Amino acid sequence: xxxxxxxxxxxxxxxxxxxxxxxxxxxxxxxxxxxxxxxxxxxxxxxxxxxxxxxxxxxxxxxxxxxxxxxxxxxxxxxxxxxxxxxxxxxxxxxxxxxxxxxxxxxxxxxxxxxxxxxxxxxxxxxxxxxxxxxxxxxxxxxxxxxxxxxxxxxxxxxxxxxxxxxxxxxxxxxxxxxxxxxxxxxxxxxxxxxxxxxxxxxxxxxxxxxxxxxxxxxxxxxxxxxxxxxxxxxxxxxxxxxxxxxxxxxxxxxxxxxxxxxxxxxxxxxxxxxxxxxxxxxxxxxxxxxxxxxxxxxxxxxxxxxxxxxxxxxxxxxxxxxxxxxxxxxxxxxxxxxx
Numbered sequence: 001x002x003x004x005x006x007x008x009x010x011x012x013x014x015x016x017x018x019x020x021x022x023x024x025x026x027x028x029x030x031x032x033x034x035x036x037x038x039x040x041x042x043x044x045x046x047x048x049x050x051x052x053x054x055x056x057x058x059x060x061x062x063x064x065x066x067x068x069x070x071x072x073x074x075x076x077x078x079x080x081x082x083x084x085x086x087x088x089x090x091x092x093x094x095x096x097x098x099x100x101x102x103x104x105x106x107x108x109x110x111x112x113x114x115x116x117x118x119x120x121x122x123x124x125x126x127x128x129x130x131x132x133x134x135x136x137x138x139x140x141x142x143x144x145x146x147x148x149x150x151x152x153x154x155x156x157x158x159x160x161x162x163x164x165x166x167x168x169x170x171x172x173x174x175x176x177x178x179x180x181x182x183x184x185x186x187x188x189x190x191x192x193x194x195x196x197x198x199x200x201x202x203x204x205x206x207x208x209x210x211x212x213x214x215x216x217x218x219x220x221x222x223x224x225x226x227x228x229x230x231x232x233x234x235x236x237x238x239x240x241x242x243x244x245x246x247x248x249x250x251x252x253x254x255x256x257x258x259x260x261x262x263x264x265x266x267x268x269x270x271x272x273x274x275x276x277x278x279x280x281x282x283x284x285x286x287x288x289x290x291x292x293x294x295x296x297x298x299x300x301x302x303x304x305x306x307x308x309x310x311x312x313x314x315x316x317x318x319x320x321x322x323x324x325x326x327x328x329x330x331x332x333x334x335x336x337x338x339x340x
Contacts, residue, residue, distance in 0.1 A: 083318025261311025
């Protein structure tokens with residue numbers, strides 16, 4: 001069976017390729033040029049060494065135009081609107097498990113594979129063995145019909161085990177390299193990216209829940225829901241947290257810690273791996289947030305209300321709310337609003 005493997009020049013995709021070869025698959029590598037923020041020349045030199053060491057063919061596809069439209073432009077637009085984007089989840093849906101899947105036929109492959117830390121039984125995704133590296137949260141949006149076609153060899157390994165495998169097979173260069181940054185197209189920080197599109201450093205006002213001006217900030221794009229530092233208040237207050245962002249007026253709304261808790265979260269762009277319209281689950285509103293008991297009620301095919309049994313903290317418009325049943329991923333959606 002021929003498997004198309006997404007390769008990046010990193011240790012995870014390198015060991016993925018090796019594990020598949022060891023399992024008897026015929027491996028074809030595919031490096032996608034998504035943006036100019038990475039050193040393609042250096043990555044391709046590593047992949048060339050890898051292909052000779054392990055023994056597989058590889059190809060290069062330029063998807064920069066698609067990446068800019070689906071991921072980069074989405075990222076910028078989110079900040080312009082005062083939302084907190086999740087470009088990794090969007091990239092997984094639109095590029096890594098969207099456009100990438102279109103290349104299966106071109107290269108005569110039966111299945112696809114990536115170096116994501118997640119498990120797949122062909123019907124559902126499950127959290128990886130290594131909970132510190134688990135990436136199921138970022139995969140909530142991929143299409144259900146993709147699951148039977150994708151292999152995730154790293155799901156049963158820890159990151160340390162992957163590095164050890166790399167060293168044993170002569171991939172010390174891969175094993176010792178630094179972890180890739182969270183947002184691959186950012187060289188310095190996201191504010192520098194936004195400067196190409198609008199002025200994110202325009203000072204604005206900080207108001208309390210009643211709309212009274214109580215301080216100033218350096219530009220709303222610097223902040224996200226739950227943040228308690230980086231803005232200046234006119235007089236001493238007990239700790240204040242960002243509870244709202246108004247991009248149109250460049251205003252931060254702040255409140256007490258208890259104001260961050262939301263029990264009703266409204267979603268759009270919902271993607272499910274189950275066919276239920278109402279179901280109980282555990283849900284989390286950020287990658288590092290805890291799972292909390294909740295009931296999901298679908299309003300339409302793509303909109304839902306998530307009712308938490310206890311307040312979820314730090315619910316930010318633009319982030320993902322993801323549903324689980326134990327380690328099983330049930331789906332998720334994009335947060336469009338929330339209330340107590």
